Amino acid sequence: xxxxxxxxxxxxxxxxxxxxxxxxxxxxxxxxxxxxxxxxxxxxxxxxxxxxxxxxxxxxxxxxxxxxxxxxxxxxxxxxxxxxxxxxxxxxxxxxxxxxxxxxxxxxxxxxxxxxxxxxxxxxxxxxxxxxxxxxxxxxxxxxxxxxxxxxxxxxxxxxxxxxxxxxxxxxxxxxxxxxxxxxxxxxxxxxxxxxxxxxxxxxxxxxxxxxxxxxxxxxxxxxxxxxxxxxxxxxxxxxxxxxxxxxxxxxxxxxxxxxxxxxxxxxxxxxxxxxxxxxxxxxxxxxxxxxxxxxxxxxxxxxxxxxxxxxxxxxxxxxxxxxxxxxxxxxxxxxxxxxxxxxxxxxxxxxxxxxxxxxxxxxxxxxxxxxxxxxxxxxxxxxxxxxxxxxxxxxxxxxxxxxxxxx
Numbered sequence: 001x002x003x004x005x006x007x008x009x010x011x012x013x014x015x016x017x018x019x020x021x022x023x024x025x026x027x028x029x030x031x032x033x034x035x036x037x038x039x040x041x042x043x044x045x046x047x048x049x050x051x052x053x054x055x056x057x058x059x060x061x062x063x064x065x066x067x068x069x070x071x072x073x074x075x076x077x078x079x080x081x082x083x084x085x086x087x088x089x090x091x092x093x094x095x096x097x098x099x100x101x102x103x104x105x106x107x108x109x110x111x112x113x114x115x116x117x118x119x120x121x122x123x124x125x126x127x128x129x130x131x132x133x134x135x136x137x138x139x140x141x142x143x144x145x146x147x148x149x150x151x152x153x154x155x156x157x158x159x160x161x162x163x164x165x166x167x168x169x170x171x172x173x174x175x176x177x178x179x180x181x182x183x184x185x186x187x188x189x190x191x192x193x194x195x196x197x198x199x200x201x202x203x204x205x206x207x208x209x210x211x212x213x214x215x216x217x218x219x220x221x222x223x224x225x226x227x228x229x230x231x232x233x234x235x236x237x238x239x240x241x242x243x244x245x246x247x248x249x250x251x252x253x254x255x256x257x258x259x260x261x262x263x264x265x266x267x268x269x270x271x272x273x274x275x276x277x278x279x280x281x282x283x284x285x286x287x288x289x290x291x292x293x294x295x296x297x298x299x300x301x302x303x304x305x306x307x308x309x310x311x312x313x314x315x316x317x318x319x320x321x322x323x324x325x326x327x328x329x330x331x332x333x334x335x336x337x338x339x340x341x342x343x344x345x346x347x348x349x350x351x352x353x354x355x356x357x358x359x360x361x362x363x364x365x366x367x368x369x370x371x372x373x374x375x376x377x378x379x380x381x382x383x384x385x386x387x388x389x390x391x392x393x394x395x396x397x398x399x400x401x402x403x404x405x406x407x408x
Contacts, residue, residue, distance in 0.1 A: 004094050008101050011079035022236035038314045045307045046120075050127050059128040060186040063121045067143065068178030070113060072170050074150040076158070077106045080225050085218040092216060103151045107144075114143045125185065142184065146177055153204055158220060159211040176200050234283055269339060270349035277329055278353060284323060291319050292361055299368045305377050312365040312381050313388050316358050320392045323354050327404050347401050351393050358389035 053059070078099065080088075088095065118140055122133055150173055157169045176196060183193040278284045295315035299308045327350055362385025370378025 004091065004098050008079075008098050012101075012105065015077075015079055019232075022232075025236070038310070041307065041310045045302075045304050047123065048304075050123050053124065053127050055128055057124075057128050059121075059124050060182055063125060063185055064178045064182035066121075067114070067117060067181055068174050070117060071143070071146050071150045071177045072174035074110065074147065074154050075106065075224065075228060076102055076151060076155050077109065077228070078102045078221050078225050080218070080222050082222055082226075085222055089218065095216070099155065103148075103155060106151055107147055111144065111147065114147060115140065118143065129187075139184070142181075146180070149200060149204065150177070153207060156204075156207045156211050158217060158224075159214040161217055161220075172203070176203070269341060270346045271352065274326060274346075274349050274353050277326060278323070278357070281329075284326060287322055288319060288357060288361075291315050291322075292364055295361075296364055296368045299365055299381070300372045303373070305373060305380070308365075308369050308373065308377065308381055309384050312362070312369070312385050316361055316365075316385050316388050317392065319361055320354050320358050320389070320397065323357065324350075324397060324401060324404060326350060326353075327401050347398065347405075350401065351397055354397065355389060355393045358392065359386065362386050362389055 076099075079102070118136065122136055126133065153169065153173060157166055160166070176199060180193055180196040180200070182188075183196065278288075292315070295311055298311050302308050302311070327347065362382055365385055366378045366382025368378075369381040
């Protein structure tokens with residue numbers, strides 16, 4: 001490797017090749033159709049909801065808070081590897097250009113989220129505040145400047161060892177982002193926005209000088225990069241096998257009673273293994289909790305009966321679809337091959353587990369709908385969810401599980 005610039009180009013090419021390798025599996029599946037259908041339904045009902053808003057609705061505050069949170073998130077894509085903590089350490093003084101490229105690449109990669117959010121918020125803003133869409137590009141330019149500021153400050157603070165300072169910094173940046181955007185979007189006096197902008201510049205200058213002579217915290221940078229890539233690999237693992245994916249395991253003893261007591265005979269071997277896998281691995285249990293909470297909240301706060309049914313069906317399908325890769329979870333365990341059990345028993349155990357999980361989800365969604373709308377609507381959501389769970393387990397999942405097993 002002759003120069004740091006060549007190292008950056010190599011890492012960037014490797015990263016995009018890795019993305020392309022897995023995206024060709026992720027974007028060629030039934031899930032893409034379901035997501036497009038779900039987004040279309042969501043936009044349809046969103047447009048109808050926007051028409052019901054009155055001038056008292058706090059559209060500027062919602063826009064400022066959501067965009068402020070997204071801006072404060074701003075991870076820096078460094079593409080560093082574990083071995084860099086040793087081999088690149090002597091070259092730390094020459095890495096400035098490398099990290100500047102990292103900030104610029106992160107800015108370009110994450111800008112599409114801001115464009116999408118601003119495009120979603122503009123109809124709501126126009127409905128509440130009046131006027132047209134002329135300010136879209138001006139606000140987009142402001143968001144771009146704020147994104148660069150957040151990325152730069154975020155990277156400066158990574159030179160500090162204390163993790164608490166990172167959380168405080170994110171809270172401060174969220175507050176400053178939200179205040180500035182609120183003053184701009186709400187049409188407040190320009191002096192307020194200028195004051196916040198001045199504070200943001202002073203904040204950057206202060207930390208730029210404070211960490212000027214500090215070295216990079218290589219372990220922290222590598223840990224953050226590995227966590228970021230692990231999140232992508234977990235997503236890709238729903239569609240194809242990812243060899244270098246490592247999942248986090250937690251005991252969760254409090255859930256033993258929910259699993260129930262199983263007899264230790266051959267017919268329950270895979271059931272015991274897969275249920276413990278689901279409960280203890282964040283990859284599966286955390287995913288189930290997140291999808292259930294998100295869908296439950298959307299159903300609870302929605303007053304559209306059809307939208308409630310669509311959301312319930314969409315998230316039940318997503319949950320079942322993303323639990324199917326569990327069939328490959330223990331493929332590298334040699335002791336599992338010693339089981340004198342047919343492969344059909346493993347598939348049957350997983351299908352039974354998926355059915356139980358989807359039934360629990362359908363019940364939760366039905367309760368949320370009954371509380372927010374009516375008992376009849378809750379029964380409809382519950383019935384639709386149970387029907388989809390049965391169709392998913394009996395018709396859709398079995399052939400796909402066989403294909404997944406053929407890749408082992």
